[in-house]
Amino acid sequence: MHISTCSTRPFKDQRPGTSGLRKKVATFQRDNYLENFVQAILDSQPGLSGGSLVLGGDGRYFNRGAIQIILAMAAANGVARVILGRGGLLSTPAASCLIRKNQTNGGIILSASHNPGGPGQDFGIKFNTPNGGPAPEAVTEAIYRRTREITQFRILDAESVDLDSMGSCQLGEMLVDIIDPVSDYAELMSGIFDFDAIRELFASGEFRMRFDAMHAITGPYARQILEEMLGAEAGTVINGVPREDFGGGHPDPNLVHAHEIVELTRGVDAIDFAAASDGDGDRNMILGRNFFVTPSDSLAIMAATATMIKAYSNGLTGVARSMPTSQAVDRVARVLGFDCYETPTGWKYFGNLLDSNRITLCGEESFGSGSNHIREKDGLWAVLFWLNLLAIRRVSVADIVRQHWRDYGRNYYTRHDYEGLDARDAAGVVQHLQQQLDRLPGTRYGHFTVEFADEFAYTDPVDGTHSSHQGIRIGFSKGSRIVFRLSGTGTEGATLRVYLETYEDNPDKQDLPIAEVMAPLVAIAEQIGEIAKRTGRDGPSVIT
Ligand code: VG1
Ligand code: CO
Numbered sequence: 106m107h108i109s110t111c112s113t114r115p116f117k118d119q120r121p122g123t124s125g126l127r128k129k130v131a132t133f134q135r136d137n138y139l140e141n142f143v144q145a146i147l148d149s150q151p152g153l154s155g156g157s158l159v160l161g162g163d164g165r166y167f168n169r170g171a172i173q174i175i176l177a178m179a180a181a182n183g184v185a186r187v188i189l190g191r192g193g194l195l196s197t198p199a200a201s202c203l204i205r206k207n208q209t210n211g212g213i214i215l216s217a218s219h220n221p222g223g224p225g226q227d228f229g230i231k232f233n234t235p236n237g238g239p240a241p242e243a244v245t246e247a248i249y250r251r252t253r254e255i256t257q258f259r260i261l262d263a264e265s266v267d268l269d270s271m272g273s274c275q276l277g278e279m280l281v282d283i284i285d286p287v288s289d290y291a292e293l294m295s296g297i298f299d300f301d302a303i304r305e306l307f308a309s310g311e312f313r314m315r316f317d318a319m320h321a322i323t324g325p326y327a328r329q330i331l332e333e334m335l336g337a338e339a340g341t342v343i344n345g346v347p348r349e350d351f352g353g354g355h356p357d358p359n360l361v362h363a364h365e366i367v368e369l370t371r372g373v374d375a376i377d378f379a380a381a382s383d384g385d386g387d388r389n390m391i392l393g394r395n396f397f398v399t400p401s402d403s404l405a406i407m408a409a410t411a412t413m414i415k416a417y418s419n420g421l422t423g424v425a426r427s428m429p430t431s432q433a434v435d436r437v438a439r440v441l442g443f444d445c446y447e448t449p450t451g452w453k454y455f456g457n458l459l460d461s462n463r464i465t466l467c468g469e470e471s472f473g474s475g476s477n478h479i480r481e482k483d484g485l486w487a488v489l490f491w492l493n494l495l496a497i498r499r500v501s502v503a504d505i506v507r508q509h510w511r512d513y514g515r516n517y518y519t520r521h522d523y524e525g526l527d528a529r530d531a532a533g534v535v536q537h538l539q540q541q542l543d544r545l546p547g548t549r550y551g552h553f554t555v556e557f558a559d560e561f562a563y564t565d566p567v568d569g570t571h572s573s574h575q576g577i578r579i580g581f582s583k584g585s586r587i588v589f590r591l592s593g594t595g596t597e598g599a600t601l602r603v604y605l606e607t608y609e610d611n612p613d614k615q616d617l618p619i620a621e622v623m624a625p626l627v628a629i630a631e632q633i634g635e636i637a638k639r640t641g642r643d644g645p646s647v648i649t
Contacts, residue, residue, distance in 0.1 A: 124593075129596055144257075164192070164194050185280065186279065216322075236480050287326050314377060406506065421443050428449060515610075518605070528598055
């Protein structure tokens with residue numbers, strides 16, 4: 106078969122963000138846009154020529170076309186073997202699982218995660234390293250540098266591969282193994298959790314659950330694991346058929362976008378447990394009857410109860426959370442006596458801590474949690490963790506959380522997103538904050554006194570890599586915090602995120618309406634950040 110060497114010119118905007126390169130579908134479909142980025146991965150990762158690769162995506166619009174291009178380019182660049190999910194599908198956690206299990210030289214995941222899909226919406230591509238995790242900054246920067254100097258790419262002139270037939274086929278010199286996207290992942294889960302106990306919970310007839318796959322990748326995974334392996338009733342998984350446009354929805358599992366499942370947990374006929382996942386299956390939202398578990402609380406509760414779960418029964422080496430995530434897990438770590446790390450936003454920063462066994466569990470406020478079983482956050486894993494916990498404790502979700510608050514205190518937490526801002530306005534807010542950092546400490550705002558104000562920077566304890574400008578932190582007495590940062594996953598304008606947290610150890614004050622508790626901090630954030638004045642917005646577009 107013939108290999109074409111095509112000449113091309115660099116694009117300037119191919120620097121990966123928080124989680125890979127994300128752009129509008131039309132941008133990826135421009136002449137050579139995808140090809141340039143793929144060639145830059147192949148050029149900058151020496152192990153791939155002669156090596157192996159896991160490939161799959163979340164099934165969004167352009168997934169199949171992009172898979173064909175990547176296969177033909179991998180074959181032309183000497184990749185020896187590609188492990189491909191049938192239909193070109195793999196959830197992000199399943200891809201991580203396969204990279205590790207098959208010890209490949211990495212993986213390419215096609216997804217824009219929780220961003221909407223469809224011809225006018227978003228697409229994304231991400232490279233994962235041989236540990237199964239998102240490429241660290243040094244690797245993404247090397248890929249980016251290559252995109253700036255690229256002059257040609259190589260592609261095999263070949264027939265399309267039949268993505269839907271399992272088994273092996275040859276593409277030029279390259280072997281393509283098309284595998285079931287679910288089975289390896291399902292097997293991994295069955296080794297971590299007590300499936301018998303969860304089966305008994307479902308069989309008891311006293312427990313009703315629904316899982317919302319939001320027409321995204323987790324449908325087939327959840328059906329097989331929850332309904333087939335664990336015996337949850339048929340129909341437990343809703344919106345379970347993956348669609349290229351996610352059924353027109355926004356596959357982001359939060360109270361705003363996953364309102365359909367939220368409704369099922371309310372009212373007289375409310376179900377006991379509900380969960381949802383995002384476009385690529387790495388996020389999770391956990392709900393009980395009339396009860397929402399914040400992701401930060403979920404992480405803290407997992408850390409506090411981990412020894413009840415088979416895979417973690419020997420205890421945790423440590424935990425980590427992204428900087429804006431609430432400090433609830435820090436309190437658990439302090440009481441139970443293990444280390445707690447604070448990392449910049451994005452799963453790539455957990456990789457070294459997991460690889461070096463410094464931590465066992467980690468998570469982010471953005472509906473992501475995971476453990477050392479893979480190197481990505483893992484939506485269904487979190488759902489199974491909660492199911493396992495409920496199967497053992499046999500109390501309600503709300504009871505588990507309220508007990509946790511009594512034991513450790515409650516970190517009230519909320520995040521305000523201002524989406525689609527003019528990029529200069531958003532940068533203006535950050536600059537204005539930066540200018541105040543030196544003089545804020547000691548300033549009083551009502552009951553709150555600023556204890557510290559800084560721009561978060563992180564030095565990786567394993568390899569010494571330094572990451573700066575990771576968000577503005579303003580810390581108040583008694584653990585309250587306001588964090589400001591700009592999103593690195595959007596494709597239009599800028600998104601400003603404001604994260605608010607306050608601590609309450611008095612059990613009589615742990616069940617107050619969140620908006621009421623947060624109101625003073627919201628006002629302080631506005632006073633310090635001048636968000637309304639500088640962006641023209643009188644409130645956030647999404648509150649989670
Ligand atoms: C967001 C979240 C971050 C998460 C990232 C990728 O990034 O805040 O915590 O790791 O999305 O998640 P940002 O830069 O927009 O705040 V996913 O599910 O897109 O892989
Ligand atoms: Co995701």
